[in-house]
Amino acid sequence: MNDLTPTREQRTAALEGMGCKRKRVEDIRFTQGRGSYVDDIKLPGMLHGDFVRSPHPHARVKKIDDSEALKVPGVLAVITAETLKTVNLAWMPTLAGDVQMVLADGKVLFQNQEVAFVVATDRYAADDGINKVVVEYEPLPPLVDPFKSMDKDAPVLREDLVGKMSGAHGPRKHDNHIFEWTVGDKELTDAAFNKAEVKIKEMISYHRTHPSPLETCQCVCSFDKIKGELTIYGTFQAPHVIRTVVSLIAKLPEHKIHVIAPDIGGGFGNKVGAYPGYICAAVASIVTGKPVKWVEDRIENLTATSFARDYHMTTEVAATKDGKVTGLRVHVLADHGAFDACADPSKWPAGFFNIVTGSYDFPTAHLAVDGVYTNKAPGGVAYRCSFRVTEAAYCIERAMDILAQKLNMDPAELRLKNFIKPEQFPYHSALGWEYDSGDYHTAMRKMMETTGYAALRKEQADKRAAFKRGETREIMGLGVSFFTEIVGAGPSKNCDILGIAMFDSCEIRMHPTGAGIARVGSKSQGQGHETTWAQIIATEIGIPADNIMVEEGNTDTAPYGLGTYGSRSTPVAGAAIAMAARKIKAKAQMIAAYKLEVHEDDLEFDIDGFRVKGLPEKFMSMKDICWAAYNSVPPGMEPGLEAVSYYDPPNMTYPFGAYLCVMDIDVDTGVYNVRRFYALDDCGTRINPMIIEGQVHGGLTEAFAIAMGQEIRYDEVGNVVTGSFMDFFMPTAVETPHWETDFTVTPSPHHPIGAKGVGESPNVGGVPAFSNAVNDAFSFLGSTHIQMPHDFWRNWKAAKQLGAVA
């Protein structure tokens, strides 16, 4: 070795593998406006489709007259449910086992529901056409309040289901009832409550909101009559699932459907399911023989494609006098809108809400969820969270604060007292999960020390005293949140979508010069997969990340995967990538042994190649092995260097974190100031710390928005009143607080690289931190629970109700 020989550190650094703050490779095109999104796709002769939508939340459709619309220059066709019936597509299946109207079939069930699809030569003509379609409605009484859905005299929404006393998830109790889902031991839980020394009970609502990606949902469908092939470019978080669904419902052979998800401008769960726009554009293309583009506008996105949350959680905790929890009982009323279009694994009507015991060692628990219909848009998707996990985290984290208040205990102390202990992992929760790993006490204590928690509590006490003396009109709140997520759906034993197990996949092909391509079944919507996936491979096989191209989203080239949502990409696809890379490495080892003329077992992997044990100068780099794979493989071995892995995870992963929000609220105006926000995340092995930080910033910003104002609101008669970014709170850089991030590392024991997933943790853990801060601020004035969202006027209203303002 001489001075020019790179050191081990230099060789490792040159790979830009796991642990490296590698710059995002996709940003080179994104920051220069060179991404290629669906709306950038322009095919020759392409037509444009747009929807006539219902102004009524609930009405009978008496007549649709398209004669004037068809006279508008450029308008070619108006598609209605009647048209769709000729191809048996007036209704489509949802991922939740329900069916959904593609276009209004005799009735509309929510405001802005799709009624007719106008196809024209350009978007302007399509919109002119929409304004000329005359629809005659007979308004029906709207059902807006989910608590009234199962009233005896409630209007029946789903006439298609009348008399069906059983649905996809068991018995139905009422025509507006979708399912009841129960988990846990009821008797044991009732017994725990019967002998509890202390109990709390609160109805904790998580309001309806929306994932609101900046790019709305859109597609271009192009049917080739000669070949009988349908190509769909679309904003799909799960392109393969979309292809299978289209094949099943349109009865087209799956190999003749090409689904391509190009660059996507954010998904957050909004782009998992199938929407009427996709079906209508496909039918329109088949009917006209031309490509048809459909692009939602902002109002349509916010008011018609999948919302999130809308869970009303009656929560009870039983505990001992000294603050040990002994039981948890939760009843959820879930408002699904007009159709159950949740995007959950098929067997989980309320997702993984049974993670609601959180980070605490509850000896027993019982959960019941009732899903109901209302005259609102369908959905219930996982907005930057694993299925219903954010609702569960909010529920338990509010409940722990309410219990702390009742016990007159510090909320952080109460949590420390009840945490699952490190030695209890793998931990079996009362509601049926096996938590893989965790060290909650360390994370919590680190949060408390870093933020100066005790001093902040002292400052709060002083400020409260000053408020009571009339010296200030500002109150201060500390919002503690300690969340445990369940992500990485999931093991085939309990997770499937429409019968397809929720594995994921990777195919790696190394080229002769030591560069390669990895095709993966996941689909980035901004998460940076092109960067991180290459980093995993770089470390696994010793080829620089820059030499690995990552490709996703094209169902013709990518192996079948279930897509990206629910923080499943790193836990599932990330594992498939590592496993495929290990297959490459295993073959490479055989080639190296042959070339170095030793036995395979005499080799050891050393950063970027194989070395003969004990003979450091006998070394073959991975780059050279790639070359050899194409010209001098051992006798009997196939040439080439390729591998495929389909990974069925043995368990979910359980990321966790400790957050603290410090907030001041002016009681006179309700205006708040997030003075400080600290987020400690433990996502196991960290692949790219910079991307993790970016994910945490993004998720916290969403959590901030949701907790502090972001809602989809309906008035009493069913009009949706939050259809634009003027009223649907989308914070800008100005409103967004400064984020302090931190971490601990507790690897997942069952994941090939120990990684757990992080994209959604900040949304899941952030919402309770903000809400607990507001509630903590007001608690000394006598409140126990104030519902979200905590926008200015509601804070003022709370202050007024508590007598703090005249």
Added chain:
Amino acid sequence: MIPGSFSYHRPASVADAVKLLSDLGEDARPLAGGHSLVPMMKLRLATPAHLIDLHGIAALRGISRSGNNLVIGAMTTQHELLASEDVAKAMPILHEAALLIADPQVRYRGTIGGNVANGDPGNDMPALMMSLGATYRLEGSGGARDVAAADFYQGAYFTALEPGEILTSVSVPVPAAGHGSAYEKLKRKVGDYATAAAAVVLTMAGGKVATCSIGLTNVHETPLLATDAAKAVIGTSLDAATLKKAAAAAEAIMAPAADARGPVEYRKHVGGIMVTRALQRAAAKAK
């Protein structure tokens, strides 16, 4: 969110613009920065058949001094207002308020003429113009006339502009040297219209308020001059009781709509607080 079709005109002089407007009649609308008009066209709440773009008329741009007035051409953008030293020195409240309008992108396009002529109670400039005692010059085929800002607003999107008239400039008397002013605007986020806002321009003499005017934004279907509230503070040193009285007098004339910014009661309540805070801050700045 796709506008209907329209034809586009770009006259080079006020005379041509006025002629186009009167020839084309009701279906024609002047287009300034387009940041109020175009969103309404996208929702098809406005469906003009003709847009008369005023950007080709050089005479409508710029800020000049005329006697004791600053004369601001209708097509002067909010960004240009912010860049003007004359404005920042002579009437800092105009600078302060312009900075609270939306975001830089909107301010690069949005004009003062469009802002005051629009008649949207949510616009910030109208109440400010009323409290500064500004007048608007309106030109039509029959010639020019001046209308006081205080007499201009008749209802939501309903103003003293006659069909065929264009607002060509805004003339604002320079407030007395040593005056104090403040614009207090409560909004939910950047880019939002006011939940409630108050403009105060006052002078102090011997620790007491000598003159005062108060304008209110977005708490009624038109911008308001809170004359009773202003009267209530004259001759006082803005003690707590006076501030309370002024806020109550201002709240008495407010009639905001309930919307996502809050219920009526809240919007009036914070309207009163904006008045109180603007008074205190203006007084602190007065010499």
